[in-house]
Amino acid sequence: MKDAKASAGPVIEFRSVAKAFGGKPVLKDLSLAVGRGEVMFIIGTSGVGKSVTIKHLIGLLRVDAGEIWFDGQRIDQLDERGFYPVRRRVGMVFQNATLFDSMTLTENVALPLRKLGGLRMKAALEQARVRLGEVHLTEFADRYPAELSDGMRKRAAIARTLATDPEVVLFDEPTTGLDPVSARRIDRLIRELADHRGATAIVVSHDLTSIFTIADRIAFVYQGGIRALGTPAELQASPDEVVQQFIRGKSSGPMETPGF
Amino acid sequence: MSDRPGILASLTDRITRVGEGAIGTVRAAFDLVVLFLGTLGGLFRRAGRPRGAVVEQMHIIGNRSVVFVAVTLGFLGMVMVYQTCLQFNKVTGDFSQVGVQFIRLIVSDFAPTLTGMMLATRVGAGIAAEIGSMKVTEQIDALRMSGVLPVDYLIVPRFMASVVMTVALTVLGGAIMWLAGGLTAQYSFGVNPNIFYDLSLVTGVHVGLGLVKSLSYGMAIPVVAGFCGLRAKGSSEGVGWATTAAVIGASFSVIVLDFIWSILGFMIFGGSL
Structure with missing residues (x-):
């Protein structure tokens, strides 16, 4: 199964990517290839450039x-409009759920269906209700985001991202701030996405339970590049002390963490 | 002597910082112009606007500012006329020119500019805080991911609402200022209302100049405030920065535009102003 995925070639490839903010380099030389249908976790300490x-x-x-x-297709040189077709195929679930406060859940989910999917208002709203049902939010469909719990908001945001059936879904810390039960439900949802819909998932996380439960492969970001890459088992067996410190969650070790 | 490299380094550092600041300012000015042009372009892209957003913004920007603008301009009208009459009383005691000159100034300058200043603070802060908090909570990124241009969705409705409501509030504010000034002149100095409320010196040039000013403030305030909101970074502190920057920027642009239009008006129409 893994070989079949690999032979299809990577769906996403970063080649020596560098990015600085205000003269401060965050990514220095990051290269990473993600295969089709893979659940790839990007892990690392806060501020290391995973979301970036x-x-x-x-x-x-x-x-x-x-x-x-x-x-x-090379996409790093596209302009805002050039990215529209890419955004139709690559969805993102943001860290803060980021539902639009002024809209009900249904309207939130209907927005990308109208704008990216080209549906009319009525059809988009109907479709949005179906999508909310998939994440068990039917009875809250007409509520505003402010009236709901964090877990519900996160689920609604996931429904909004998945509404247009993207081939690749990016999750930015999907389980941060959620109770363990909600977190594991989100994990299951991500796994099903890859197994049943054939979607590729890239998950930024430092939730060790998620990492070692659902990841196909893990990329460990450290000092602006990928320090280690492999399956959960490979990472657990890694002789690299920095990797070991992170995955064991030790406060002392060779890892440099600015600010501590 | 041994200090020289240190002094040189600190000097170079300072020059670099000034240079970086200057480049940043030029870049920001360029981005602001791009946003303004993008907003104008957005007027022709109807599909990007949420339904009913313009009417909703007209209510927020216009209706909710009525009392604020009316009270401020009313009081300012009273103070201005009172002070003017007080001075005239000391010199000639002839009040015949007070009303006729006052309305000329209201139409060409006071009403649009004072209304613009008031809206720059109230509306500018509101727009920057709202868009700024959407920016720091990644809602703007989520909009882009949903296939929506943030300019069309957020700036254009506020722009359209602001242009219409700034002109409307200017007319209202000017009328209240004139009325309040007239009542002050009548009750404090016994000026005959028939002499005070005299429109004979107001020409099309004054009305045109006032309208142009009002329209330009109406355009500048939401664009400058929206620009500050879109540049908010970090968390609530970033939103605070954006709000402050918006109030300063929007008020400043009203004053600069007032200056530019007044100079242009004087150069073109000269004595007829």
């Missing part, structure tokens, strides 16, 4: 140097 990495894929950030390829 995935935001380049959908044109929310621009690389300073390097290349990004999506399905055989």
